[in-house]
Amino acid sequence: MKDIWKKVSIFFLAMLIVSFSGCYNASKEKKEKTVAEQKENLVIWAYYETQAQRNGLNELVKNFNQSQNEYEVEWEYVPMTGFVKGLSSAYTENKLPDMAILDNPDTPSLIRLGMFEDITEQVKNWNLEEEYYQSILNTVKYEERYYGLPLNCNSTALFYNKHILEEAGVTPPSDWQELKEAAEKLTTKDRSGFLMCGMEGEQGAFQILPWILSAGGTVDAIDGLPWTETFEFFSELLKSGSMSANCINLTQTDVAREFNEGKTAMMQNGPWVLPMLKEAGTDYGIVSLPENGSPAAVLGGENIIIIKGKNAEGSLVFLNYCMENEELFKFCKSASILPAKISAAKEMAAEDEDMKVFEEQMNYAVSRTSVPQWETIAQKLTDRMYSLVQEN
Incomplete structure (x- = not known):
């Protein structure tokens, strides 16, 4: 009989503890909710x-x-x-x-x-x-x-797949001619040598502008020879197949996905894609954008x-x-x-x-707001890239 009463006592004690604990937790949650509501x-x-x-x-x-x-x-x-x-x-x-x-x-x-x-x-x-x-x-x-x-x-730089470049005997390019030659050598049936975002809007314009600045353009003079040289260079990449015509449809994040999937050997992109590359296990390297006369970067x-x-x-x-x-x-x-x-x-x-x-x-990065009528210029940059794709 004593054993039965002992078991009953233990049972009720356990129930009391559980009940107290539940009331305490409910009270705590209610208090936290009240604080948040205030x-x-x-x-x-x-x-x-x-x-x-x-x-x-x-x-x-x-x-x-x-x-x-x-x-x-x-x-x-x-x-x-x-x-x-x-x-x-x-x-x-x-x-x-x-x-x-x-x-x-x-x-x-x-x-x-x-x-x-x-x-x-x-x-x-x-x-x-x-x-x-x-x-x-x-x-x-x-x-x-x-x-x-x-x-x-931030700004953009040149990312390259170390394995692909080593296998092809290519070193990371430092100027436009080297980039052109490297991209052609790295291009295959299933892979472009180089890829950038050329889509309409701020992302595309952000990626195009540093190339024009490197060719001698300034915030006050984007057009003229620097403009012509830059788009002639892009045209050559598109014509040879070294850069995919799909660049006008890809966001910067999309370009990083193509890079991770081995669909391009080199890309222009910014540091925000680094977690994607690391998660995918891509063996990458980073260098400044290839120059055509002077280093250039655009502030993001x-x-x-x-x-x-x-x-x-x-x-x-x-x-x-x-x-x-x-x-x-x-x-x-x-x-x-x-x-x-x-x-x-x-x-x-x-x-x-x-x-x-x-x-x-960042020591020489140019802000887009320093370019007079930037919104109009940005539209012209991406419109010209779209025209190039149609022409090639």
Whole structure:
């Protein structure tokens, strides 16, 4: 009889513990939910499409949310091709986010439209002029006022498949003639020697512009001989089959997929594709883009801005968290992009051999916003590439 009562007592004690534990957990979850509900919600729009970029932003947002009890940030994906149009539409419909992470050449025109918060007074002690690359900092300035902060920066370089080049006895090219000869030698029935993104829009124009600058073009004079030489060079690559005509249909991410699949031996691309290459196990190398007279690079990267009329106070807390902590470095490292802060970019290049070329190119990288009427020029660049494909 005693054994029965002992077993019953143990059973009820166990049930009591389970019940208490369940109540405790429920109470804890309810408390956490209540805290989250009390926070002010902040929304960011971003067009990040690679998994590494998304993971980096997810981690940045999560860490910020856990660091304080006032604001809860979330980010929403908006495709790059319709990003600016989406902001404009949302502006008229009053459905704007609090912040946006957008391509640096898109920033000045939207500043002039009055869409972004002037944060000059709030950041006057942040030493922006000393700590950030001037070329990208200029994209958030208008009439000596600041309307956002540079978040990250990048450029494009030449990636090559080490195994394919070694097998063919080809060394990474350093000038246009070497690239032409190498691409022809590396081209087979199932593989192009070289590939770039020539599609309509900002991505294609971003990849075409450095070739024109290397041929002697300047931000004030894109046309003329440099323009002619560049497109004649592209025409030769297309005519020989060394560059696929499909370049006008491929995003930069698509080009990286072709590279991973062995469909091209060399490609023009940026550091954001590095996680894709590493995950695929591709044996790659990176060198500066082949020159035609002088080295050239075009500044890429994003700025983070605050939408006028939205939660500026909370957004500034988030911007301060990003810029003043190690979070910016961790985010950029995860997303395989350079921080726009000079010291952080140099630190990353010292740690990561793959980033050295891109960090070095920041010393002479040209911003697209420095090109007068860039939007019109960008359209002409990709229109000409499309015409070349039709001609060849």
